[in-house]
Structure formats: structure tokens, C-alpha cells
Amino acid sequence: MAETRRIAHLDMDAFYASVELLRYPELRGQAVVIGGGARHQPVLLPDGTRQFSRLRDYVGRGVVTTSTYEARALGVFSAMGTMKAAALAPDAVLLPTDFDSYRRLSRLFKAAVAEIAPHIEDRGIDEIYIDLSEHPEETRALALRIKQAVRDATGLSCSIGVAPNKLLAKICSELDKPDGVTIVSYEDIPSRVWPLAVRKVNGIGPKADAKLAALGITTVGQVAAADEALLQEHFGLNYASWLKRVAHGQDERAVVTSHEPKSISRETTFERDLHAKHDRVALSEIFTRLCQRLGEDLARKRYVGRTVGIKLRYSDFSRATRDVTLPLPTADAAAIRRAAGECLRRVPLDQRLRLLGVKISALSSMDDPGLDLSATPRPRQGELFADL
Template sequence: MPPPRRIAHLDMDAFYASVELLRYPQLKGHAVVIGGRSVDTPRQLEDGSWHYARLKDYVGRGVITTATYEARALGIGSAMGIMKAARLAPDAILLPVDFDAYRHYSRLFKAAVREIAPLMEDRGIDEIYLDLTEVAGETRALAQRIKDAVRSATGLTCSIGVTPNKLLAKICSDLEKPDGLTILGMDDIPARIWPLPVRKINGIGPKADEKLASLGIRTIGELAARDKLWLQESFGRSYGAWLADASHGIDTRAVVTASEPKSVSRETTFERDLHARADRETLSAIFTRLCVRVAEDLVRKRVVGKTIGIKLRYEDFSTVTRDLTLPEATADATIIRRAAGECLKRVPLEKRLRLLGVRISHLEEPSRHSGGFHGEQGDLLFPPL
């Protein structure tokens, strides 16, 4: 009989902010926010004191990438507009984003973990799943060993949840943050999981949460109490069945140690809303640059793609997408730009734009018949109205 599964989810604590505190240890204990564009880098003055940018001084459309726990206690969270955050904590310190540093520490912590638990599923720059089933050691001691290895390699803390599956591990890694260690079995679900809000389940988004609330379901326990057939009638056969299983902690997914990219995309949010006519040349340059960056990503990943798509978000926050499938896969920037331009002709451009994105999917390995890895920027303008 195989041993019971031990699946861990490891989440770095306020990762970007914690990396910045290694660089500026004097900011520990302060409300610090990471994000925005054109943010001044901290500098030491002649008298030995430090000058930092503050939220109240920021002007622009930037959003918060992350924040220290002291800033979160003031109501500030990731993806919040910086101008909105400034109203909550005007004197909070604002630091620029440094993705090179974050990627460096990401590589360090993952390498340290692999020395102990090689079956790792990479879920992004600051989180991973681990299959500890065949790793020797008592569960709590093993999880603590992993945490200690991360701290030794990076100087940073992480939180770990160890449970029978990925769904529960993801929930549990967040229960005792920061520097948490939570171990949970199926018998613990009624006491530890059911009292939590349904949004704690990864896969229940804002719309599903809103619908569940309208049906009187706010906690995971209330969701678990509902009949599976009723959930399927209310949410559809597949999603309703998943809701029923998830509320009871049922998840059979394996830890996937390697996966092929399904798509490559690039997008940007503008500092100010742009109009297709008045800002045509600016939009054209941005649009072309996004296509070039997508092509560069394809070259780096050594894949080509057939379906090119665009994403537009208007000033009223409504979003539209369009796509076009080519007869042959490509990584050529000019071909991608031309196809994306065709997609753009199929969307209304009367309203101002706040976001523009380009995406390519249906990826495959290049062949001699594909567009290959060569291409130029091209000189196509943003299509006129």
C-alpha cells in the first residue's frame, strides 16, 4: 500500500518587500510599498540620514506590486492603485520595483529547496508546490528543515502548508503567515477549513464569490453543506462538481515538475488613457514594442505560435479580446505585428484605452516551415478609426 500523500505549498513572505528590506534593513517595521513607475531610489544624505519617496508624493497610474505586513495592516494590498493607497497611508515609504533582484532570490530559494525535495512544481517567482511523500523525515521536522534552508540561502522567511493535496496545501500556507508552518489532515477540515471564507479556495474568483454570497454561501463550510446536484444546477455541471469536491478538500492533482508554456503574452497599462486617433503614433510604438517583446520571448523559449491575439481595456475598465490563427506558426515580430493589427481592426476604438496587450498561443517547436526565429520591428501604424 502506498504511503499517504504529503503535498506542500511554499509561499515566500511578502517576497518583493522582503528582498528590499535586505537592501534597506533600516526600513524593517515600517509601512513599505513596492510598485509604480519612475519612483525615486532611496539615497543617503550628507548627514547620514536617508531620503525615501512617499506614497503622498506619487503622481501616476501605477499599481502596488506588494507591501510589507505593516502596510497591509493599514489596508494596502497588491494590485491596488498607488493613488488610492496614498489616501490610506500617505507617509508610507514607496520603493521602485527591481525584478532582477527578485528573480535572483527566487533562484536561490528554489535551488535550496531542491536539495531537500526535488519533486517541485514551479508556480511563479515566489511560490512552489512540493511532493514530500517519498522524502524521508517526520513531516513537521522536514517542513522546518526546508524553511531553514530557504532562510540560510536567502535571509528570507517563507510559509509552508503540508496536507494530502495541492488545494489544501495552498490554503494552509496562508493560515499562519508570516513564517508559518501548518500541517493538516483530512480530519482537520471541519475545524480548520470550513470556517474560512470561500475565496480562500484557489479557483473561486470574485464573480463566483459574489454569486455564492447571493445564495447565502459565504464560508467553505456553508458550501460543503450544499448538495452537489444543486451546485451543478446553479454553477454548471463541471464547475459545480468541482465546488462540491473543493469544499470537502478533495483534489487529486499531481505535482507537475515540468510543463510546456501554453502561451506567451505581453501587456502594458498606460500612465494616462490614450486615444486611437489623438495618440496614434504613441500607441503604434507601444503596440509594435509589445509584439517585438513577444517575439523575443518566443525565441528565448525556442517555440513558435499560430494564434495571435490582442487585449484592450478601455477607460471604463471594460475589456475586449480578439485573435487570429495563422496558417503557419511563427516567431517573426513583423508577422506577429501584422496579425495583431488585423485583430485590432475588429474592435471599437472610440473610447480611450488604459491597457494594451498582445498574446500568442498554440505553441510548438519550430520547423523549417515555420516563421522561425527571425524578424524585424516593422513600420505598421496603429490602425486608424
């Protein structure tokens, strides 16, 4: 199989945690968990040292945003309940999230990469794909130069995998973390990819992993060797065919250098369950703040949207969503707040709430010459702070 492409996947190492270690270098080498609230901000003591919150003192319903590699060695990973994490690593330091800083460092590392290799697909705050196919420089030297540029711009390390396609590049960027460079060819698949657990393949989730395990298939190599009829029997024709292709390292997806989002959202999980009646003031403030931040996101990304929606998760983990389509697109926080309030009046509010979210979709670019925002209604400012 001809290897005409060189696709890199760059993944920042424990990104949020690493940003915090820039701020608090005395925590290097320690188990640190990111995901606390404002009350977990470190306290500066009279002697100039800092006093940090510990995971053992946490009480609430939050989840871990990320953790250092030392905390991961103790079993603490992202999306884990913080109370569960406290049982595993009670002495770990707990820090609040600071998304403004994470976004700032994200912009810096992406700009540094673009100076060297501009064909970038943005995959989130801490990872990108880079098409290096037309770059004249030798692969390893180029990867090392990109890594150094990221470090010079941010003070942070990253890991890079380079392969003939996006599937393999993403897999191999994880093989030598942290601060690694891994280059994989098709010939390397049997030795580097087939021994890996099937869950290492992006697109094989927990349910598929469990079904494969029940068939005695736990590695990528076993998927490659599996009888296709057996896979079709348990997964259907399309997914079975996809499993066989990815197990052999086949992926024709292009690096997409421009991406239009389908929606933009903001949501928050409460430290404790809140009730619409008894916690009306707190919920109204949170609701308004989410709409304000959503408006800021739209303005920064230069989008307007027509469909505003809400998402609720109740204390029993059931969910409710509602949306409304506006006559004209908007990026105005007050208009979003008013539309989201209309949605909120259409859902049951007799249970306590765990999560509240606001979303806007049917997006258009503010720079679209055919877009006319002059007639967009502007609600009175007082409506922005209306009660739930």
C-alpha cells in the first residue's frame, strides 16, 4: 500500500493540568486533580507559600476535568466523579478549572504549529491533526521542530504521532506519552498496533468493547483476524466492515482545515442539586451567566444563530430538552436569555436539577455578506435578569 500521506496528530500532554503546573510549579511531580470550584482556589500564606485544597476535603457532585499523570497512576481520570476520586487519592491537590487560561494557551500552541505547518484540522482545545504530506522536511526532524515550537510558545509539552492516515496518527500519538514522537508506517501495524487493546481505536466505545470481549476479542490484532461473518452477526454489516478496515489501519479521511460548527453550547453541573422554587435566585444567576457566556462565545467566533435550546438533567439523571427557533438570527445574550426562558417554561420543574445547559444552533457567520442583522430585535436589558 503506497504511503503518499504524512498525517500528524498532536495531543497536548495532560493539558489543563499542565497549564496549572505552569502557574504552580511547586506542584510538579504531585498528584493534582483539576475540577474544583472557585472555593478551591489556593490561598497565599504570609510566608509567601500557597495552601492548596486536598481531594479528601471535597464534598459535592462535580466531576474531574483532568488530572496529572501522577494522579492517573492512582486511578483518577477525567469524567470520574470527584467524590470517587477522593476515595482513590485523598491526598491529591484539588484545583479549580480556569478555561480562559486553557483557551489562551490553546490559541498559542496552534498558532506556533501553523507557522511551521499550516494545514491544520482543529479537533478541540488540546489536539489537532496536521497534514505534513507536502512539507519538504524529514518527518522526525519536523515533528521535533513542531514540538519545540509548542514548548517555546507555551512552556508545555505535547506528543505527536505521524502515520499515513488520521486513524493511525491518533493511535500512535498515545504510544509514547508524555512528550513523545511516534512514527508508524503500514508495515509497523502488526508490531505496534495489533497488540493494543481494541478500546485504543477511536470509534470503538465501551459497548462495542464489551461485546468484542464477550466474543474473546480484546486486541486490535484479534479484530483483524476475526471472521467477518461473526462480526456481522453481532455488529451488523456496516460496523463490522468498519472494524475490519480500522484493524488493518485503513482510513481515507482527509485533514479538514476549515470546520463550521453546527452548534455552540454552555452548560454547568451543580455542586448540589438545585430546585427551581427554593433555589430560584441562584438558578436565575447561573442561567443568565450561561447565556452571557454563550453570547460571548458567538461574538468571539463571529457567529449568530436562530435556534436556542436548553438541556436539563434532573436529580434522578433523567433529561429534558426544549428549543425554539427565532425569526432572525442573533448573538445577543439578552435575546438568547429570553428565548431560553421560553424553553424553560415548557419543561417540568418539580424535581431538583443536577445540570443546566443552553445551546444555539442553525448558525451563520457574521461575515456572510448576505446576512442582515439590522432588523434583529433587541430585548430590553431588564429581561436579561428575569427570574426563572
